Every structure is written in C-alpha cells, then in structure tokens.
Amino acid sequence: MNVTGHTRRSVSIRDVATAAGVSYQTVSRVINDHPSVKPSTRERVLAAIDELGFRRNSTALALASGRSRAVTVLTSNTTHYGYASVLQGIEEAARAASYTVGIGVLESADEADEAAVAAQVQRSADAGGGLIVIAYDPAGVRALGAVPADLPVVGVVETPASPPRDDRPWVWADDREAAYKATRHLLSLGHKTVHYVAIPSSTRRTSARTSGWQQALKEAGAPQPRPLQGSWGPAGGHAAGLKLAGNPDVTAILCGNDDLALGVIRALHETGRAIPGDVSVAGFDDAPHSAYLTPSLTTVRLDFTGLGRSAFALLHGVLEESAPIAPHPVSVPELVVRESSGPPPGRE
Amino acid sequence: MNVTGHTRRSVSIRDVATAAGVSYQTVSRVINDHPSVKPSTRERVLAAIDELGFRRNSTALALASGRSRAVTVLTSNTTHYGYASVLQGIEEAARAASYTVGIGVLESADEADEAAVAAQVQRSADAGGGLIVIAYDPAGVRALGAVPADLPVVGVVETPASPPRDDRPWVWADDREAAYKATRHLLSLGHKTVHYVAIPSSTRRTSARTSGWQQALKEAGAPQPRPLQGSWGPAGGHAAGLKLAGNPDVTAILCGNDDLALGVIRALHETGRAIPGDVSVAGFDDAPHSAYLTPSLTTVRLDFTGLGRSAFALLHGVLEESAPIAPHPVSVPELVVRESSGPPPGRE
DNA sequence: GAGCCTCATGTGACCGGTCACAATCCTGGC
C-alpha cells in the first residue's frame, strides 16, 4: 500500500486528522467511541485510520491518561508448578481484559532485593498499573510488605492471616482444608498417625498446610509427630524421606507438594520400603506428572489457575471502578486418591 | 484533592527543579549523569531528589526518548519445564540489564491468535521495546512469522533451519546433537535399534531431535523404525508406550522430553515390562524431577536458562548499539546416564 | 582589555495521546 520504506515514526492521530480533514480531537473521539460524532465524520476518520494503518500508542495513552492496563506479577519462581499455574491464570484473565502482564522475579536468597522490589514496584506504579504479588514464600511476603500503601496490589497468599496489611485485597487457596482432607484420608485407611514433610513456610508461624494436618490428627486423637522441614524440590523430600525411612513406625507420610513426595518416594525405594505396602505417601497440588508416577501419587488438587484468574479479577476491580469487586470464591480442594496410599502393613 | 488525600501525582523533575532552585533541564542532566554539571549543583539536585522521593517516570521516558527498556516474550506455554526455564533465563538477563519483561501467551489451538499476536506485538513495538518469540511449536513459529519486519525480535527456535526469515537473529539449543548422543548411548549398550516417541514438531518437516536420532541409527546400520507421534505431556507418552509395549522387539525407547518418558515408563510398568531389564528408556531435557523417579531417568540435559540469557543478550545488542552482538554460543548438550537405561535382555 | 572557547545552565518545542472548555452548527419553539 503506502511506502513501507522506513517511515520509522508511527502514524499519530494528527496524521489521521489531516488525512480525514478533521481535528485530532475528533480522531481521539472516534477511537474512544465517544457518542457525539456525526456518523459520516466517523466513517471518514475510520477510513483514514484504516488506510494509514494507525494504531494507538499505548505509551502515550498511559502517560496522558494515567491508566496503563498493565499488571506486574512479582514472584520468586516461575518454574515450580504452583507458581507457573497461578501465573498462567493471571495471564489468561489479563489477556481477556486486554491487559499487559509483566513479570518480576524476586531473588529469594538475600535481602538485597529491597532495591529490586522497589524498582519493579516503581515500574508498575509509573502509569497506574497494578501489582500482583505471589506471597507463598518469605521473599514474596517481604515483597508484599514492601509495596507502598497507595499502590493497587493484590496478594496471592498462603492463608488469610498472613498478609501484614489487612486493608489490601488478597486471594488464597484453602491449603488448610486440603491438608486436612489428605490427612483424614490417610487416617481413615487405618494408619495410627501421619508424618508430614513441610514446604518452607511463608512466615515464621505455622503454615496453613501444617495446621490442617495437625487439626486432623488432633481430631482423631492420633499422636502428633514433629513436621520435617523440606524444601521446594525433590531433593529436600529425598533427604527427609531418608530420615523417616529409619523409623519403622512411620507408615504414612504427607508431603507439602508433589515434588517433595517424589523425593520421599525415591528415598523409601532406596531403603527397601514398599509403597503403599509399607508406607503410604500423599502429595499436594496434583502436578501434571503425578498421575503417571509409579506408584501414581495420591494428592490434593488445588485450582491454581483459577486462583490466578481471581487475583486478576480482584485487581481489575480495584483499578477500574466499572467491574464491582467480586469476592474471591475459595475453590474446594479435591482429594485425588491414587496408588501411593493404602492401608498400613498387616491390615490388608 | 484526591479522595485518599494523598498527593497522588508523583513528583516530576520540575518539582525537583524548583526545590533545588535550578531548571528542569539541569535535573534531567543530573539523573542522566551528564558530565557538564557543576558538582555543587549536582549535589543540591541530588539532595532535592532524595528529599522529595523523586523517581523517574519510565512511561514518560519511553514516550520522549523512544526507548523503553522492555522485552516481551511470546510463548505458548509457561508451565512446561523447557519453556519456563527459557523464560527464567530471559528474565534473569533482563533484570541484570534493568529491562522490564512482559509475557504474552499464545493460544496454541486456533489461528484466531492472529489478532492477539498483532496486539502483543503492537504493544511492545509502541515504544521501541523488543520481542522474543519462543518458537518451539507451531503456534510460536506462526507468531514469529507474523512479526512485522521492522521490529526488533529474536527467535528461540528448534533448529537454525526453521526460522522463515534469515535476516532476523535467533538462538537455539543443539537438539540434534542431543538426540544423537542419547541414541548412541542406547546403541552402545547393545540394543539393536532405538524407538522414538516424538514431541510435536514446530514445523511439518522432520524435527531436529528426530533427525539426530535417525542419523545415529543410520551410522550404526540399525533399522530405522517409524517415530511415534506423542504430545508434550505424560499422557501422550503413556499412549505411545502402550503401543510399543505390544511389540516384544522393542528394547530401547528415546522420548522427546522427560514428561513423555514418564508416560512411557508408566505404560511399560502397567504391561509388566521391567525397566531397564526389558526395556531401556531415555528422556530429554533433564527436568528437575527426573533424577528422583524410580527408576531415575537417563536423559540429555539442555541449558535452557542459558538459552534464555543468550536470547536476551542478542536482543539487547540489537536494541542498543552499545553492546556488540555476540554470537550465541551453542552449549553442548550433556548426556546424563541414570537407572532407566541398561543393556538389552539376555546381554547382562 | 578584546576575542574566543569551553563549561554550565536555561528556554522552547516535541513525543502522542487526553482533558477541559470554547466555538460553531443545527433544529425547534415562540
């Protein structure tokens, strides 16, 4: 059509305006669907837009209007299943609302990320963008706390009790209920008690998963062993599994996530314990590969994607008064019983 | 003023200027480290900046200067290990260069993403931002093809032959070599041939992994079975595994990725084949859980994170003439031998 | 002390949109 040459500068509304023989403001009205534009004029402007290939510059839009239609997700990890799923849910919902999503990874180790967080926060704050912080771990919690009070932010937290500020919205999955269900499942099979290998908690306090597990034990009058501290990955589970394998009384193990369970299972195998013959193992999250392990893993499914969508919806409501802020429906965690759990030895 | 009563508008360089008793341009010079500013003046301005809590507005910066220090990553999936790792590498490098990274997920199914791609592309193009497209699958390849010619973009591709445009930069991992190594490993154990369960190819042509596998077979004079078409996840591997399990001649299976291998192993288990006693299985990628499977998985490790870093470095070079465009060093894939591979039955 | 060059700083326009308000057109009612 027109010379694609190297007219590097993009066409602006003033270019369109002169082409259509109107003022730039009229063009602005057309692209914003303002009611009071004469149909014939609108037609002419649209034709010019089409012909020149005009596309509204979102940077200028953000600067002038103060709204940026952007969300930044702050997270400490993008490769773990839970995190990635939440992110995916956010992206999905954001795309549907034609929002841009940016990610900022938090260096979990040091506290030097203070500056990094500030920079990330700053960037999204520039033009009225929103922020979603995945606060499942200390780094995330710290980041959430570091967000200035006047910034629109939604936290994805482990438990409603954990956010330091009660005036900002959050979403959560019912980890407590999930752990409760899984523990009850194991107890109902006849196990005297259930041991627990924990993921790192987001705070110093007892995590939601831990507390659900404890409650189930308590209600059943079962002994309450001390939870083992694991990590996020299978390596931590493996280490914890080796410790537990030394104790012949251990017949059921609940793990803070599926990767941990994988490591535990591996350790039990190495020490010659049969699953579920000698020891039952249950995981958490229902990662995609868990159904295909041998033995396939009993676990609790959490709707991370839905959680991400809720987080965005909430933020969307905060940013634009149009959509009323719907309360986040906490989806019910679903117990998925597979091969890795069964009755304890001698109770076939 | 505002409902919250706070000074919602952020401090601008003009605010700083009046506070420091200089002109806004002098402030601009200070924040840009321009040499010709009297030390005493600089001092005064910095003090004012500090006192008022000024932070440069990146939106305005982008609009005025045309540079945005932003990268958008287009990908069809964020939960699969390989994709997530590449993304992580990109983010890492981008953060180090203080770039913002945005993500856009491509709806892999329909071709209606034409518009979506255009929107994503548009957004990152607005202010001179760059684009990285992960083109490991048809959706990605299509997106890469849809990027306007004048836009700075780097493709993360399966093989150097696949990008439709030779004038744009790309990075790749040596999948061919990796498949070759894994196949040779299996052959060296004494297997007559190696079957292959493929991941979906990015193009209609033979994928790099497939071709590396074929080459190894050819060089060894081994029969070349037809590759089985899998999917990305364990389900596809399971289906393929069931098919292969029916054939007693199958003693070695190479899988397009570790998830596929997981499914294959599961299927073999279900049909009573021992691993590696009856059948050896090798995967691809070395996902974090592969070392902890039972049996642990022989696989080929690829440096996805490094690939992501390279992609960003390349793009960075294109966007800013400062850093010379270093050619992407193709890292050598590393064979990781674990328990799932061994000599064929009867050749202990 | 004039001439000139460099350093330091200020001024005005601009990036590409939006917003607030003014100006013009058009129509109906009296």
Added chain:
DNA sequence: GCCAGGATTGTGACCGGTCACATGAGGCTC
C-alpha cells in the same frame, strides 16, 4: 425572524520526560 440549547467540532494546555539550541559566566591567549 430570533433565541435557547443540544449536537459536533476545534483549540490550548498538559502528562513527564528528552532533544536541539540559545545564553551567560569564566578562563585563556594575545
């Protein structure tokens, strides 16, 4: 024919930076 008043359209300022150029202050040479 005249005026009120809504529908259209245009003008100027502004968002918060950058860029190109002008201007004033010293320091050096002659």
